[in-house]
Amino acid sequence: MSAIPLRLLPDNSTIGTDDSLSIGGVRVAELAAQYGTPLFVYDEEHLRARCRAAVNAFGAGNVVYATKAFICGAMARLAHEEGLLLDVATGGELHTVLHAGVPASSCVLHGNNKSLDELRMAIAAGIDHIVVDSFDEIDRIEKLHADGLPLVRVQLRITPGVHVHTHEFVSTGQDDSKFGFNLNNGDAHKAIARAQSSAALDLIGIHCHIGSNVFAVENFAEASKVMVDLFSTLNLPGLTLGGGLGVAYTENEEAPTIEQWAEVLQRATQSLPAGSKVSVEPGRSIVASAGVTVYTVGTVKPIDGIRTYISVDGGMSDNPRPVLYGSGYEVCDPARMSADRTDSARIVGKHCESGDILVDSAAVAPNVSVGDLLVMPVTGAYGYSMASNYNKVMRPAVVFVSDGESRLVVRRETYDDLVRLDL
Numbered sequence: 001m002s003a004i005p006l007r008l009l010p011d012n013s014t015i016g017t018d019d020s021l022s023i024g025g026v027r028v029a030e031l032a033a034q035y036g037t038p039l040f041v042y043d044e045e046h047l048r049a050r051c052r053a054a055v056n057a058f059g060a061g062n063v064v065y066a067t068k069a070f071i072c073g074a075m076a077r078l079a080h081e082e083g084l085l086l087d088v089a090t091g092g093e094l095h096t097v098l099h100a101g102v103p104a105s106s107c108v109l110h111g112n113n114k115s116l117d118e119l120r121m122a123i124a125a126g127i128d129h130i131v132v133d134s135f136d137e138i139d140r141i142e143k144l145h146a147d148g149l150p151l152v153r154v155q156l157r158i159t160p161g162v163h164v165h166t167h168e169f170v171s172t173g174q175d176d177s178k179f180g181f182n183l184n185n186g187d188a189h190k191a192i193a194r195a196q197s198s199a200a201l202d203l204i205g206i207h208c209h210i211g212s213n214v215f216a217v218e219n220f221a222e223a224s225k226v227m228v229d230l231f232s233t234l235n236l237p238g239l240t241l242g243g244g245l246g247v248a249y250t251e252n253e254e255a256p257t258i259e260q261w262a263e264v265l266q267r268a269t270q271s272l273p274a275g276s277k278v279s280v281e282p283g284r285s286i287v288a289s290a291g292v293t294v295y296t297v298g299t300v301k302p303i304d305g306i307r308t309y310i311s312v313d314g315g316m317s318d319n320p321r322p323v324l325y326g327s328g329y330e331v332c333d334p335a336r337m338s339a340d341r342t343d344s345a346r347i348v349g350k351h352c353e354s355g356d357i358l359v360d361s362a363a364v365a366p367n368v369s370v371g372d373l374l375v376m377p378v379t380g381a382y383g384y385s386m387a388s389n390y391n392k393v394m395r396p397a398v399v400f401v402s403d404g405e406s407r408l409v410v411r412r413e414t415y416d417d418l419v420r421l422d423l
């Protein structure tokens with residue numbers, strides 16, 4: 001296998017005359033030396049460029065960043081500065097975003113099982129709107145209104161009955177789903193009627209999200225058609241078509257761009273009355289390829305006739321996607337960027353599980369050795385945000401790099417952090 005293609009790396013990645021990788025003008029080896037590994041490194045200009053691409057394509061006020069993909073104070077502020085609203089799916093995500101200084105009026109609350117406390121917190125803070133997911137949730141909002149909280153703007157999450165080509169764990173638009181009001185069994189119409197007659201809810205639109213890491217634009221077109229047909233009967237201002245745009249994780253994958261996704265949605269919604277507000281909620285496509293994880297190799301174990309295991313200092317605790325979804329990744333050696341990746345190895349973590357696999361069969365530069373760095377590209381989405389402390393492994397630090405400067409935006413956990421909740 002030849003050297004890793006630059007298109008998998010953050011936009012502002014360069015290879016120096018010494019064959020080393022820099023991101024945002026900072027050598028990866030320097031970042032590893034300064035902040036330690038494992039380390040999440042984000043190219044800040046890449047993040048901003050994807051936010052701007054989405055705002056250019058869909059219009060100001062029509063892009064809601066799905067914070068579940070990656071959130072911390074710096075990311076919340078960046079998305080807000082770039083004019084995106086923020087989709088939060090729990091009280092914890094809302095708290096993180098408010099703590100970062102983003103006003104609740106720039107936030108949208110999601111979730112299939114929002115608690116009374118989460119709803120109260122969001123409404124009291126002045127959330128822009130809530131995407132309501134169930135009849136039980138309507139009951140809870142009505143109770144809060146009866147208790148004195150103000151009328152709240154809502155969209156209703158509709159399950160359009162569309163199957164998408166993605167992993168079943170992240171497919172959400174089919175009838176058999178925990179999310180939303182089913183269109184096909186009449187629940188959606190019942191929910192619309194109930195919301196329209198409720199004194200607690202100001203119905204401002206309908207919403208769907210068919211799944212995540214979707215590559216087939218025809219899936220978006222199909223769901224949009226169903227939603228447009230429904231929306232056209234309702235006389236409401238807003239239609240949200242979710243997120244879900246896939247990204248290329250490996251050399252043989254090719255994903256539509258944000259602009260191509262926008263074209264499909266614009267074509268699907270062109271029959272809507274002028275003034276209809278069509279919004280989207282991208283997460284992965286904003287952050288995934290902006291981020292890489294830097295690991296240090298700790299153990300190399302060749303097993304003759306079977307395979308070589310390369311163990312790194314992180315694993316399923318900083319990136320559970322391979323274990324959860326069988327997701328593929330590539331790796332590269334940031335000191336040997338143009339070397340052909342002629343060896344093959346299984347890249348594994350340090351956890352007490354044989355399933356702790358980061359890349360099942362990775363192409364690597366020859367003779368990877370203990371102490372080498374390995375960079376795993378396209379880990380900017382659903383990596384840090386899904387990280388855990390399994391085996392009491394500390395969560396990595398996160399740095400943003402830009403214009404030759406790096407800044408720590410989330411510090412590495414310490415042993416003290418691991419026991420801070422113990423009583």
Ligand SMILES: Cc1ncc(COP(=O)(O)O)c(C=O)c1O
Binds near residue numbers: 087282285
């Ligand atoms: C309601 C909703 N909107 C948006 C997203 C973001 O999806 P993605 O990161 O695939 O763009 C998700 C992710 O699951 C979601 O559940």
